[in-house]
Amino acid sequence: xxxxxxxxxxxxxxxxxxxxxxxxxxxxxxxxxxxxxxxxxxxxxxxxxxxxxxxxxxxxxxxxxxxxxxxxxxxxxxxxxxxxxxxxxxxxxxxxxxxxxxxxxxxxxxxxxxxxxxxxxxxxxxxxxxxxxxxxxxxxxxxxxxxxxxxxxxxxxxxxxxxxxxxxxxxxxxxxxxxxxxxxxxxxxxxxxxxxxxxxxxxxxxxxxxxxxxxxxxxxxxxxxxxxxxxxxxxxxxxxxxxxxxxxxxxxxxxxxxxxxxxxxxxxxxxxxxxxxxxxxxxxxxxxxxxxxxxxxxxxxxxxxxxxxxxxxxxxx
Ligand code: NAD
Numbered sequence: 298x299x300x301x302x303x304x305x306x307x308x309x310x311x312x313x314x315x316x317x318x319x320x321x322x323x324x325x326x327x328x329x330x331x332x333x334x335x336x337x338x339x340x341x342x343x344x345x346x347x348x349x350x351x352x353x354x355x356x357x358x359x360x361x362x363x364x365x366x367x368x369x370x371x372x373x374x375x376x377x378x379x380x381x382x383x384x385x386x387x388x389x390x391x392x393x394x395x396x397x398x399x400x401x402x403x404x405x406x407x408x409x410x411x412x413x414x415x416x417x418x419x420x421x422x423x424x425x426x427x428x429x430x431x432x433x434x435x436x437x438x439x440x441x442x443x444x445x446x447x448x449x450x451x452x453x454x455x456x457x458x459x460x461x462x463x464x465x466x467x468x469x470x471x472x473x474x475x476x477x478x479x480x481x482x483x484x485x486x487x488x489x490x491x492x493x494x495x496x497x498x499x500x501x502x503x504x505x506x507x508x509x510x511x512x513x514x515x516x517x518x519x520x521x522x523x524x525x526x527x528x529x530x531x532x533x534x535x536x537x538x539x540x541x542x543x544x545x546x547x548x549x550x551x552x553x554x555x556x557x558x559x560x561x562x563x564x565x566x567x568x569x570x571x572x573x574x575x576x577x578x579x580x581x582x583x584x585x586x587x588x589x590x591x592x593x594x595x596x597x598x599x600x601x602x603x604x605x606x607x608x609x610x611x612x613x614x
Contacts, residue, residue, distance in 0.1 A: 303328035309379025310335040316536025325356025332364035366406035380420040404433040428570040443557025446572030474601030549579035
C-alpha cells in the first residue's frame with residue numbers, strides 16, 4: 298500500500314455514501330484523494346462539487362472528483378454503499394438477488410481496473426453483500442470487509458455509557474452476529490473499564506440490573522427500524538462507522554472493530570461472513586478475536602450464522 302498517497306474510491310453516492318464522504322472530509326487527514334462513482338453520474342458530479350466547495354473550511358486538503366472504475370486501479374480502499382431499495386411486494390430474497398446483480402456490475406469493473414486494495418462494504422444486507430463481494434472478486438478474505446455490527450456496537454456503547462453514566466469510550470462491549478434481527482450482545486463479555494458488567498449487576502449496593510441490559514440490547518436491535526420510521530433512512534451513524542474503519546486501515550491502527558469478516562473455524566463456523574470483533578490494520582482483517590462465549594451465547598451465535606448461511610444459499614451468483 299502506498300503510504301504517502303491514500304486514495305479511497307466510494308461507489309454509491311446516496312445518503313450513506315455521502316454521509317461517509319462528509320465525515321471523511323470533516324475529520325481530515327485520513328486520506329488525500331476521494332473518488333466518487335455512482336450509476337447516476339450527475340449525482341456523483343454534483344456531490345463532488347458540493348464537497349469541494351467546503352474544503353476551504355476543512356482541516357486538510359483533499360483531491361475530490363467524480364470518476365470512473367478505472368480510477369480504482371491505484372486505490373487503497375473501495376467503499377461500496379450502492380444499492381437498490383426494496384420494491385413493494387418484493388421479498389427480502391428478491392431484493393438480495395437484485396442487489397447481487399448491482400454488485401456484479403460494480404465488482405467486475407473494479408477488479409478489471411487492477412485494484413489491489415481492500416473492499417469495504419456497507420450495502421445491506423451487509424453480511425451477505427460482503428460475502429457476495431468476496432465470491433465475485435476472489436480477493437483474499439482478509440481484504441474483504443463489511444461494516445458488520447460496528448454501528449450496532451457504537452449504539453450499544455452509547456446506551457451503556459448513558460446508563461452507567463460513564464464515557465462510552467470506557468465501555469468495552471460488542472454486538473455480534475448478523476447486522477440484523479438475529480444479532481445479540483454477549484452480556485458475559487461486557488466491561489466497564491476493567492470491571493465485568495455482570496459483576497456490577499450482581500452488586501446489591503446499586504440499582505443496575507440484567508433486565509435493563511436486555512432492554513438496552515432490544516433498543517440496539519430495533520434502532521434502525523425506529524430511525525427509518527422517523528426519517529425514512531439511517532445514514533450519519535453508518536457514515537461515521539465507515540470513516541472509523543477506513544481510518545483504522547489507512548492508519549494501520551490495529552484497532553478492534555466489529556466488522557463482518559469471513560470465519561475460518563472461529564466460533565465453530567466456516568465460510569460465513571458475520572459481525573465479530575477483529576483487529577483491523579493496513580492489510581484489512583489482521584485477526585478475528587474469539588470471545589469466550591457462554592453456552593447460551595454460543596447458541597445465539599450459531600443461530601445467527603445459520604440465518605446468514607440460509608440467505609446466502611438462496612442466492613444465484
Ligand atoms: P440511497 O438510495 O440514498 O443511495 C444508493 C446509491 O446507490 C444511489 O446513489 C444509487 O444511484 C447508487 N446505485 C444504485 N445502483 C448502482 C450501481 N449499479 N452502480 C453504482 N451506484 C449505484 O441509499 P442509502 O440510504 O445511501 O443506502 C445505501 C445502502 O446502505 C443500502 O443498502 C442501505 O440499506 C445500507 N445501509 C447500511 C447500514 C449498515 O449498518 N451497514 C446502515 C444504513 C444503510
